Amino acid sequence: xxxLVDSGGDWxxxxxxxxxxxxxxxxxxxxxxxxxxxxxxxxxxxxVAYISTLSSAINYADSVKGRFTISRDDAKNSLxxxxxxxxxxxxxxxxxxxxxxxxxxxxxxxxxTVSS
Amino acid sequence: xxxxxxxxSSLSASTGDRVTITCRASQTISTSLTWxxxxxxxxxxxxxxxxxxxxxxxxxxxxGSGSGTDFTLxxxxxxxxxFATYYCQQYYNFPFTFGPGTEVVFK
Numbered sequence: 001x002x003x004l005v006d007s008g009g010d011w012x013x014x015x016x017x018x019x020x021x022x023x024x025x026x027x028x029x030x031x032x033x034x035x036x037x038x039x040x041x042x043x044x045x046x047x048v049a050y051i052s053t054l055s056s057a058i059n060y061a062d063s064v065k066g067r068f069t070i071s072r073d074d075a076k077n078s079l080x081x082x083x084x085x086x087x088x089x090x091x092x093x094x095x096x097x098x099x100x101x102x103x104x105x106x107x108x109x110x111x112x113t114v115s116s
Numbered sequence: 117x118x119x120x121x122x123x124x125s126s127l128s129a130s131t132g133d134r135v136t137i138t139c140r141a142s143q144t145i146s147t148s149l150t151w152x153x154x155x156x157x158x159x160x161x162x163x164x165x166x167x168x169x170x171x172x173x174x175x176x177x178x179x180g181s182g183s184g185t186d187f188t189l190x191x192x193x194x195x196x197x198x199f200a201t202y203y204c205q206q207y208y209n210f211p212f213t214f215g216p217g218t219e220v221v222f223k
Binding site for chain 2: 037045095
């Protein structure tokens with residue numbers, strides 16, 4: 001069974017940093033492109049970042065470019081999101097998502113709260 | 117960035133109704149469009165990809181159509197488990213963008 005488990009969410013002050021993790025199981029992780037998607041409380045979905053197989057291509061939403069870094073460790077079946085210079089507006093549930101034609105499997109989400 | 121719009125933003129319907137949700141892209145995206153269903157407190161679920169292809173395991177009452185800039189999600193014979201929020205998303209180019217969502221509520 002395909003499983004994605006998101007972790008690392010926490011409360012952090014503005015300007016702080018946090019690292020999210022997504023641990024995959026039930027499929028060959030290195031075969032798939034991966035993404036992070038977030039959802040602010042009561043709001044819609046916002047795509048955040050993409051990483052291809054072999055980490056050969058990476059893309060970010062303008063709202064996080066220069067502050068967030070997506071990476072993967074295929075040996076550990078893990079996806080990461082390093083978030084620096086966090087702002088109030090980064091408060092959201094963050095989901096990792098496996099990409100085929102569309103995001104066919106999602107993690108359960110991890111909550112990041114940025115507040116003083 | 118390609119902007120996605122959806123209409124309506126909310127609709128009320130009854131079990132057994134036929135429901136249609138429209139999604140429009142600000143520029144052509146061919147058929148690079150997906151539809152997701154999300155229930156409160158849960159991760160989104162992929163329903164349709166490539167504008168019209170049903171994801172494995174999704175009931176056949178869901179269907180999608182369209183190409184270019186205009187797309188439609190139809191739910192035939194709405195069931196109780198279909199009351200949720202629906203999002204379209206383009207993957208034609210980066211940044212990937214989602215529509216604002218359509219909430220389907222019980223009439």
